[in-house]
Amino acid sequence: MEPLRGADPARIAGYRLLRRLGAGGMGVVYLARSGGGSLAAVKVIRGAYAHDAGFRARFRREVETAGRVVSPWVVPLLDADPDAESPWLATAFVPGPSLAEAVEECGPLPQDSVRFLGGRLAEALAAVHGAGLVHRDVKPGNVLLAVDGPRMIDFGIARMPEDTALTASGMVVGSPGFLSPEQAQGRGREIGPASDVFSLGCLLAYAVTGERPFGRGSAADALVRTVHDEPDLDGVPETLLPLLRACLAKDPGSRPTVTEVRESLQGDGDGEGGGRLPETLTGLIARRSTAVLALPDVEATEVSGAPAEADTVHSAEEPPQDSTRRRFLVLGSAAGVLAAGGSAAWWTSQRPGRTPAQGGGTRLPRLVVAVHADLTGDRKTAGRAQENGVRLAVEHVNSRTGRGFELALQVHDDAGSPARAVRIARKLDADDRVRAVIGPTTDACARAVRAAYQRALLPMVSVSVGLDDVSPHQHRVYAATRPSDTGLAAPVVAHLVRTARARRTVLIDDAAEGDFSWTFCAGVDEAVRSPQRTTVRRRLAAEDDSADVFRALAESVTGWDADAVVFAGGYARAAQLARALRSAGYSGARLATQRALDPRFLGSAGEAAEGWVFAATFLDPTGVTAAKSFVTAYRQRFDASPPWYSAEAYDATLFVARAMTALGASRAERGAIVGRLRETDYQGITKRLRYNTSSYVYADAMYLFRASGGRFHCLGEYREATA
Structure with missing residues (x-):
């Protein structure tokens, strides 16, 4: 809601105007009493x-x-005067968000909630069709979420199927992305109830996945995909797929009726006590309803011609008892149910008893980010680097003038244990103050907690995790700020072809690294092999750690006359291979990934480490011009040069802070941040963080390091380093 403006009227007929709800090219919608x-x-x-x-x-x-x-x-019409000097109509007010707002801010709805939603909207459309009409604009923005169920609004383009006013050939009416193929092609005389069924199918797919079934982009692209492409229903639960596929049939005659849609949705146990809303969404509806409680009293609206300045507006936190009672009585059916305790089944939270935190006084609102890292386990060096990078970012955000919130920090140590990571995730889920998580540090811990963070709609922004099997549709909360591990094949291939100019390359697949090693070697093999270049693959069993095994492996390299070796294992086995290759007299190119890029490799391999090249998804910030201020601040704060992953964690935190700032403190809820991160384009000191139509992209975020003189030296971004 926005305050009234100077040119706004105080009254329309018998209605006292209180706030602006929205404005468009055709007119303005006011909240009135x-x-x-x-x-x-x-x-x-x-x-x-x-x-x-x-x-x-x-x-x-x-x-x-x-x-x-x-x-x-359906939101009922209360009154109207189309013949007034300024034509107007009044409908009942629903103090809840639209479905579009709800999904944007809180993420996709649970399947049970979507079943309830779809069943009630099918009932609404049955009433529309029963009146001889077609809605023609069924979309998330035209569905309001009340405490007892959804409400359909906006009949501005609803017409009888035979109405010639909107059936001119070639005229497209409706909202691209949620209209039927016959609407997209302007086949006006074919637009009937089945068109609303198609739109309802698009709406339900969006509600349960958070994605439009015919994609995003320009209106023209959406229209073309609607007509020619099959819908993208990835992420739709199996039990809903048959119904949604039927609703989205290209042929109107193949779609179910709204009655059949309703029966199908109730057939799997929806019933009258069906789906529950996630707590983040019930909180959003509650805040909207609470804002209504702070509107002017009934008595103020009854004073004819009284100026808006005369209204008495009390704080929603401490309203006088009598006026509070009056407001509860006049909020209407939706807010009235909330006032009575929110008894409607789909309103009831799955975890009752928790209320949104409220700020007070003149202090800035506090938004909490949590570091979830390995601070005492095997990856403690990386975990502590990330913690320090986040701390600097929090301090940087809080030093800005004109900021709208104070960023606070929690730190949690999982010690590299997946079981401990799960306990931390549950704790953070239960803490409503936490709006986003930076971490975890390891792939194993990330796999263990991603489902928990998804259920909590808690943004999980990883810095050092390289999971390849995460669907951006099913795990919307997961925002990886680095390429996946298999992407490391690109810098390795670039070095082999452009720098080493290798002709005969041995690829060593280390079974101890699981699927990563096989996939990585396969990627390098496919990219390198050509009539001019030959490759051969060797497999190192997970249990083979003896010196004899590595000696035989090194001898096979020299015996094949290889001029390059690529190893996909960790630092310990890479050191064994380095020593064996040195003993066998091998002097060609030796490459590995960041899994072996560890100071312990240098200590174990000794002189045999010299010349090894490593592909990595992090950089050395001390050699980056854009990171100069960060490096200075890190040295002043921690009395040391910033280690690997510290700058990336700094960027990840500022990426989250940018999304929070765009939303504003009052709207920076967990689900809203998840959605906003996908719309945020942030140029950090290490890389540009952004999301395209299907995933996060980092074209400039892979680097090469070389072991030399007992140290690792960053050669820079791999394309520049191999140019």
């Missing part, structure tokens, strides 16, 4: 259109259409 105290949404047409006879006739048709539809799941 009737003389009897009930709330309403009043839509007022702009003067420029009011003088257009054709537009006034269309508006009159909208009023007539809205008045014909009677359903508990």
